[in-house]
Amino acid sequence: MxxxxxxxxxxxxxxxxxxxxxxxxLQIFRPPEGYAGDFVGDLIETLRRHKVGKPFNQRLxxxxxxxxxxxxxxxxxxxxxxxxxxLPAPGSRRQLADLASRLHAFMLDREHPLWELxxxxxxxxxxxxxxxxxxxxxxxxxxxxxxxxxxxxxDPNDPEVRAxxxxxGSAGEHPxxxxxxxxxxxxxxxxxxxxxxxxxxxxxxxxxxxxxxxRKSALEVPFTAPRTALNGHITRARRIxxxxxxxxxxxxxxxLTGTTLNDVIVTLCDISLRRYLARYAELPRSPLVAxxxxxxxxxxxxxxxxxxxxxPVRLAGVSRNPLKRLREVHRSTSEMKxxxxxxxxxxxxxxxLLIQGAAVVGDILHVSGLVPPAGNILISNxxxxxxxLYLRGARLEEIFPISTIPPDMVMNITVFxxxxxxxxxxxxxxxxxxHLPEMRTYMYEALEALEHEIEALLEGSxxxxxxxxxxxxxxxxxxxxxxSKAAAPKPRRSPTRRKTRSKTPARKPxxxxxxxxxxxxxxxxxxxxxxxxxxxxAKRKAAAKKKPSPAQ
Numbered sequence: 150m151x152x153x154x155x156x157x158x159x160x161x162x163x164x165x166x167x168x169x170x171x172x173x174x175l176q177i178f179r180p181p182e183g184y185a186g187d188f189v190g191d192l193i194e195t196l197r198r199h200k201v202g203k204p205f206n207q208r209l210x211x212x213x214x215x216x217x218x219x220x221x222x223x224x225x226x227x228x229x230x231x232x233x234x235x236l237p238a239p240g241s242r243r244q245l246a247d248l249a250s251r252l253h254a255f256m257l258d259r260e261h262p263l264w265e266l267x268x269x270x271x272x273x274x275x276x277x278x279x280x281x282x283x284x285x286x287x288x289x290x291x292x293x294x295x296x297x298x299x300x301x302x303x304d305p306n307d308p309e310v311r312a313x314x315x316x317x318g319s320a321g322e323h324p325x326x327x328x329x330x331x332x333x334x335x336x337x338x339x340x341x342x343x344x345x346x347x348x349x350x351x352x353x354x355x356x357x358x359x360x361x362x363x364r365k366s367a368l369e370v371p372f373t374a375p376r377t378a379l380n381g382h383i384t385r386a387r388r389i390x391x392x393x394x395x396x397x398x399x400x401x402x403x404x405l406t407g408t409t410l411n412d413v414i415v416t417l418c419d420i421s422l423r424r425y426l427a428r429y430a431e432l433p434r435s436p437l438v439a440x441x442x443x444x445x446x447x448x449x450x451x452x453x454x455x456x457x458x459x460x461p462v463r464l465a466g467v468s469r470n471p472l473k474r475l476r477e478v479h480r481s482t483s484e485m486k487x488x489x490x491x492x493x494x495x496x497x498x499x500x501x502l503l504i505q506g507a508a509v510v511g512d513i514l515h516v517s518g519l520v521p522p523a524g525n526i527l528i529s530n531x532x533x534x535x536x537x538l539y540l541r542g543a544r545l546e547e548i549f550p551i552s553t554i555p556p557d558m559v560m561n562i563t564v565f566x567x568x569x570x571x572x573x574x575x576x577x578x579x580x581x582x583x584h585l586p587e588m589r590t591y592m593y594e595a596l597e598a599l600e601h602e603i604e605a606l607l608e609g610s611x612x613x614x615x616x617x618x619x620x621x622x623x624x625x626x627x628x629x630x631x632x633s634k635a636a637a638p639k640p641r642r643s644p645t646r647r648k649t650r651s652k653t654p655a656r657k658p659x660x661x662x663x664x665x666x667x668x669x670x671x672x673x674x675x676x677x678x679x680x681x682x683x684x685x686x687a688k689r690k691a692a693a694k695k696k697p698s699p700a701q
Contacts, residue, residue, distance in 0.1 A: 172553055192540070290529060460497075
């Protein structure tokens with residue numbers, strides 16, 4: 150038996166038929182050329198020979214006292230979990246996405262270990278797909294990535310087949326990730342409780358001052374997001390879409406603007422969502438609020454299950470300029486990171502449970518519409534392998550993460566880096582976002598617009614956008630150095646001062662000894678250039694004829 154931590158059990162307690170709590174991925178492989186035989190069938194047969202380890206051979210058991218535990222499944226059947234199917238002709242990517250949507254819509258059966266593996270054949274380009282479905286109580290996104298990478302190889306000639314269910318890492322109890330355990334222990338329990346209580350009280354106090362307008366809280370105040378079409382109760386039906394962007398383009402935008410890769414990704418999502426709302430719903434008057442998962446594992450910590458926090462971050466305002474929106478997002482994420490560094494990870498986990506728990510209760514009771522939502526969208530960024538991976542010679546071409554949808558929201562966007570590309574998987578309520586595939590186009594065009602603004606600023610004068618040159622969140626590399634034109638906007642005001650000085654002498658009585666200077670004033674010539682006029686008597690006489698005019 151293995152005790153379930155509070156964080157893990159929360160995903161089981163909050164699960165409903167309309168809101169399942171499993172995560173997954175859709176991988177697309179290209180079989181090795183010239184393979185003689187049934188590649189997928191042979192692959193499945195090889196996988197069946199691997200022993201299944203914890204927690205993938207355990208099912209959920211709740212005792213009479215209400216304590217949840219993982220217990221071995223005495224009737225474990227690998228054929229129940231590993232399944233094979235094929236798409237009807239023509240086998241398009243859209244058909245594959247529709248199949249993954251249906252498979253992802255249903256809860257995992259709690260009478261069995263909570264995972265499934267589906268092999269899908271019949272794609273029109275000769276590829277096959279693997280759809281993986283694992284309950285969030287087993288692992289979080291970071292663990293799922295680690296298991297997926299460990300089951301593949303960088304060597305295309307590697308004949309070994311590895312199953313993720315045999316590489317579970319630490320499957321026992323993890324006291325440091327369990328909030329109850331964080332409060333237990335001789336000598337350390339009281340101290341941990343006091344630290345957590347103090348930090349949570351500090352967070353609450355700063356947020357209260359924020360709402361009173363007396364002080365801005367670094368962490369976004371929960372339940373202050375605008376209610377939009379991205380919020381509400383959804384049914385179990387799901388819709389899935391995905392795409393990919395070149396990582397180098399994203400990194401270049403981050404490098405040139407002094408921001409981070411994650412800032413650029415969040416900004417692209419923000420721009421795309423607002424465009425979707427503008428076309429099919431209604432734009433909010435205030436910025437959207439995104440919930441960003443934060444991996445709280447310490448370096449070298451490879452324990453399974455969940456060690457994460459979910460922190461709300463306010464996105465950009467009403468500006469249509471993608472560069473300005475990026476600066477606003479960077480400012481918000483930077484403030485969030487600074488606030489998190491001052492907190493213990495147990496406090497962050499407890500804060501997450503409190504906020505998410507309140508949102509779940511409101512969603513289950515169908516009273517979420519009575520209060521502002523905790524957020525509008527959940528955006529997660531998972532790092533993958535930078536090089537191509539293989540499964541017994543079959544090259545992994547594409548991978549789309551498919552996550553769970555938070556309470557009182559209708560959509561989740563998860564991005565995953567792999568072999569020079571950033572793949573993004575989008576999942577939404579079927580009825581809530583009927584035009585979800587259009588988000589893919591919006592993401593592409595948002596990146597193009599951002600790159601255009603950056604290029605225009607680099608090629609043009611820094612004075613065209615002073616904020617981009619001087620703001621700490623949007624500084625273009627090399628444009629915010631002291632002494633640069635962007636740092637000294639004085640020349641903009643100098644023409645006004647020159648005009649003011651030229652008009653001031655006109656109000657004074659004209660000097661009798663310098664008629665030429667007065668005559669030159671309307672032509673805006675300097676006194677230094679008026680001296681040569683003394684060598685031309687004809688012009689001086691002409692000036693003398695005009696001299697009586699001001700006196701008349």
